[in-house]
Amino acid sequence: xxxxxxxxxGEIALKGKNRNQFEQQLHQNLNAAVREYxxxxxxLHGRFIVTGPAEYKDQILKQLSRVFGxxxxxxxxxxxxxxxxxxxxxxxxxxxxxxxxxxxxxATRRANKKFPYPSPEMNxxxxxxxxxxxxxxxxxxxxxxxxxxxxxxxxxxxxxxxxVSGPGxxxxxxxxxxxxxxxxxxxxxVAGWMAMKRGLTVEALHFHSFPFTGRRSQEKAVxxxxxxxxxxxxxxxxxxxxxxxxxxxxxxxxxxxxIILLRRMMLRLAEVVxxxxxxxxxxxGENLGxxxxxxxxxxxxxxxxxxxxxxxxxxxxxxxDIIELAKRIDTYDISIQPYEDCCTLFxxxxxxxxxxxxxxxxxxxxxxxxxxLEEAISSIETVIVKR
Amino acid sequence: xxxxxxxxxxxxxxxxxxxxxxxTVLSETYGNPSSLHDKGLExxxxxxxxxxxIATLINRREDEIVFTSGGTEANNLAIKGVSFRxxxxxxxxxxxxxxxxxxxxxxxxxxxxxxxxxxxxxxSRGYIDPGEVNKxxxxxxxxxxxxxxxxxxxxxxxxKEIGYQIKVVNPDVLLHVDAVQSFTRLPLRLxxxxxxLASFSAHKVHGPKGAGxxxxxxxxxxxxxxxxxxxxxxxxxxxxxxAAIAGFGLAAKLSSENQKHKMSVxxxxxKTFINKIQESGIHCLINGPLQEEGAPHxxxxxxxxxxxxxxxxxxxxxxxxxxxxxxxxxxxxEPSHVLKSIGxxxxxxxxxxxxxxxxxxxxxxxxxxxEETIKIVRHLSGLIK
Numbered sequence: 057x058x059x060x061x062x063x064x065x066g067e068i069a070l071k072g073k074n075r076n077q078f079e080q081q082l083h084q085n086l087n088a089a090v091r092e093y094x095x096x097x098x099x100l101h102g103r104f105i106v107t108g109p110a111e112y113k114d115q116i117l118k119q120l121s122r123v124f125g126x127x128x129x130x131x132x133x134x135x136x137x138x139x140x141x142x143x144x145x146x147x148x149x150x151x152x153x154x155x156x157x158x159x160x161x162x163a164t165r166r167a168n169k170k171f172p173y174p175s176p177e178m179n180x181x182x183x184x185x186x187x188x189x190x191x192x193x194x195x196x197x198x199x200x201x202x203x204x205x206x207x208x209x210x211x212x213x214x215x216x217x218x219x220v221s222g223p224g225x226x227x228x229x230x231x232x233x234x235x236x237x238x239x240x241x242x243x244x245x246v247a248g249w250m251a252m253k254r255g256l257t258v259e260a261l262h263f264h265s266f267p268f269t270g271r272r273s274q275e276k277a278v279x280x281x282x283x284x285x286x287x288x289x290x291x292x293x294x295x296x297x298x299x300x301x302x303x304x305x306x307x308x309x310x311x312x313x314x315i316i317l318l319r320r321m322m323l324r325l326a327e328v329v330x331x332x333x334x335x336x337x338x339x340x341g342e343n344l345g346x347x348x349x350x351x352x353x354x355x356x357x358x359x360x361x362x363x364x365x366x367x368x369x370x371x372x373x374x375x376x377d378i379i380e381l382a383k384r385i386d387t388y389d390i391s392i393q394p395y396e397d398c399c400t401l402f403x404x405x406x407x408x409x410x411x412x413x414x415x416x417x418x419x420x421x422x423x424x425x426x427x428x429l430e431e432a433i434s435s436i437e438t439v440i441v442k443r
Numbered sequence: 444x445x446x447x448x449x450x451x452x453x454x455x456x457x458x459x460x461x462x463x464x465x466x467t468v469l470s471e472t473y474g475n476p477s478s479l480h481d482k483g484l485e486x487x488x489x490x491x492x493x494x495x496x497i498a499t500l501i502n503r504r505e506d507e508i509v510f511t512s513g514g515t516e517a518n519n520l521a522i523k524g525v526s527f528r529x530x531x532x533x534x535x536x537x538x539x540x541x542x543x544x545x546x547x548x549x550x551x552x553x554x555x556x557x558x559x560x561x562x563x564x565x566x567s568r569g570y571i572d573p574g575e576v577n578k579x580x581x582x583x584x585x586x587x588x589x590x591x592x593x594x595x596x597x598x599x600x601x602x603k604e605i606g607y608q609i610k611v612v613n614p615d616v617l618l619h620v621d622a623v624q625s626f627t628r629l630p631l632r633l634x635x636x637x638x639x640l641a642s643f644s645a646h647k648v649h650g651p652k653g654a655g656x657x658x659x660x661x662x663x664x665x666x667x668x669x670x671x672x673x674x675x676x677x678x679x680x681x682x683x684x685x686a687a688i689a690g691f692g693l694a695a696k697l698s699s700e701n702q703k704h705k706m707s708v709x710x711x712x713x714k715t716f717i718n719k720i721q722e723s724g725i726h727c728l729i730n731g732p733l734q735e736e737g738a739p740h741x742x743x744x745x746x747x748x749x750x751x752x753x754x755x756x757x758x759x760x761x762x763x764x765x766x767x768x769x770x771x772x773x774x775x776x777e778p779s780h781v782l783k784s785i786g787x788x789x790x791x792x793x794x795x796x797x798x799x800x801x802x803x804x805x806x807x808x809x810x811x812x813x814e815e816t817i818k819i820v821r822h823l824s825g826l827i828k
Contacts, residue, residue, distance in 0.1 A: 267756030306826060 057110035060134050062214055063120055064103055066127040081227040082125045088289045089119040101167045101209055117220055122287050124253050126222030132214040142213050143185045146204055149215055159196035166208040226255030228288045233257045235326055235335040240276040243341030243370055245387040246378050248284050250369035251339040259292045261326055265299040281441035283387045290442045294329055297435040301428050302402045309419045311404040315349045316411045320361035327362045328433055337365040344371055348407040357411045445762035447808045452594050452741050452799035453766055455649045458697050461690045468686040476683050486685045493692025500699050501631050509675045510688050513655035514623040514644030515545035520657050521619045521640040522549040524665035525586045533583025539563045539571050541781045542590050569598030569731045569785050577608040586617045592624035595781040596731025597741035606637035623647055627698035628706055639663050650694030654687035705802050710739035712800045712809045719813035725820045741799045745791035746820050754796055757819045763812050766797040
């Protein structure tokens with residue numbers, strides 16, 4: 057048995073002259089998403105058709121519905137551009153519908169205007185054909201219990217019942233390459249997901265302070281990447297130790313500045329990694345006003361540590377929205393596991409909320425920042441986390 | 444690379460003989476013990492042999508042993524099985540407040556089923572007062588469950604006195620002993636204690652995970668937890684984990700050989716370790732019994748002002764593996780119920796580490812472990828102002 061799936065994409069069809077490039081990227085991403093199930097992709101009048109073994113139907117539909125750029129997917133039945141064959145196929149489909157579904161409608165979309173019957177006429181022709189075959193069926197255009205959709209393409213016609221929504225957005229890879237600062241918390245994986253949704257390729261950078269944090273909190277970062285990789289295929293995860301950096305700050309700087317100083321180091325480390333990996337923007341889970349390091353003043357001072365563009369996709373979201381999205385993309389349960397991540401230790405009781413850049417820079421000037429960075433970078437480990 | 448495993452109360456390294464035997468059983472003696480053919484018979488023989496080995500060690504009859512998936516299942520079977528089956532006699536149950544979670548939570552779920560539970564308090568060293576027990580025993584009491592050796596603080600309960608006190612008041616009360624930690628380490632005087640049931644686990648005695656057993660005195664009535672093919676005299680349905688059970692029998696036998704000598708070795712390791720720590724002058728408290736009173740293989744120490752998880756990871760970095768509180772529930776951030784029951788203050792709770800030793804450890808290892816612990820405690824105390 058062969059499975060055919062119709063894949064619709066929205067936004068990218070609108071992008072004028074970039075359209076070809078977008079479609080190519082989406083084509084490639086769809087291919088990567090279903091390759092393991094021996095499915096293949098072909099292009100069709102502003103849609104893709106995926107062909108694969110029917111035994112993997114559930115897996116293929118699930119994978120396709122997670123590819124950014126996809127608006128929705130439907131299992132379809134393909135016929136020749138021939139009225140009788142379309143009629144026959146529509147009757148087959150009615151047999152798949154639960155028998156208690158009595159009301160129906162037909163919705164035709166004629167992309168191929170050379171097909172002799174306009175859409176409203178096709179609706180009527182198919183509707184009356186089905187009513188002849190199944191006398192109990194009643195047409196109901198407003199609230200049908202099932203709907204048969206028909207797409208008239210240039211080579212073939214496609215019939216289908218339901219659609220599964222995709223995540224929308226832009227195909228990953230189309231807008232560039234970025235580095236996600238991934239803690240073990242709820243926010244940063246969501247930020248990564250949103251970056252991917254806008255077409256960014258994402259690599260992740262996780263900081264740990266073993267032995268002040270356990271190995272399990274690193275494992276958490278890996279598991280979070282695995283969830284994100286569901287949407288992008290794979291995520292390279294770079295893991296860096298900041299233990300000695302935190303110790304230096306603890307020994308030489310006031311406690312209340314510890315978080316700001318550490319965050320600035322994290323951005324510097326991120327910049328080094330980005331250079332090596334040709335990544336053009338940083339993505340963080342920062343939000344406004346949730347914690348002391350996220351006041352406008354703190355974010356400003358932290359961001360001054362790098363020249364790179366820092367994207368903060370969560371800035372417009374409430375915590376509740378973030379949690380909801382985290383649950384939807386399945387990262388929430390991992391994030392709330394109680395292993396300490398590197399921010400919860402060395403945490404000052406009263407962190408500064410309005411840091412002054414001059415004071416921060418004064419303390420940094422007293423330390424050998426370059427050596428601290430080099431030492432941390434030498435601890436880097438990279439794992440490629442796959443779906 | 445240093446690799447010093449001092450978490451033997453959580454689990455132990457299996458004997459090489461045990462893993463070898465299990466490998467052979469898994470690949471060759473793969474028959475179902477219930478099958479009528481020779482392949483089944485071979486497997487059944489292995490189980491019979493393991494049953495004989497365990498029965499001999501505890502000096503009881505073979506047909507009183509029911510193999511389970513481990514200590515947790517044995518505790519569940521004993522507590523729930525006895526309570527449900529004997530509820531027409533009464534619905535009152537007793538257990539100590541420092542039982543293993545598999546026992547405590549079994550009692551809590553019975554509480555939801557309409558049973559009444561009294562939790563016996565312990566003193567600051569983790570001991571039950573036998574004189575208090577008999578005050579709680581009533582006519583409708585059907586079961587009391589007591590752990591022989593506590594897995595976190597090593598207190599050894601006065602089971603002889605407890606058994607005597609309960610049976611004086613009500614001879615029908617059944618006594619279940621959780622002997623998971625004491626099995627093969629201390630003599631088990633089931634008769635003297637007047638015990639009726641006892642739980643054992645393979646992986647605490649250098650055997651595999653996934654096997655354990657419940658000893659049930661002949662005539663004691665239990666309701667099984669599982670319905671199925673009626674294996675283990677109907678008390679534990681499910682195809683037997685043949686390799687693990689065979690490994691259990693062998694591990695128990697090997698662990699018990701020269702028990703006295705082995706335990707004096709382990710005990711002296713513990714002594715060396717504590718002496719080293721105490722001589723150094725770092726701030727440290729012993730939780731539970733003093734070292735010579737408790738079980739020979741466990742010592743629980745608090746380093747007030749430090750966090751146990753950080754100490755644990757810092758030791759791990761040196762290749763030394765210990766436990767914070769009790770490993771079975773260290774996934775939960777709450778402090779251990781055992782340490783709370785003996786009345787530790789917050790600082791002592793947060794800074795508690797458990798070191799547990801086995802015959803696979805040696806003098807040199809525990810000295811290294813003590814020295815590293817001292818170094819780390821000093822370093823961290825300086826760092827965390």
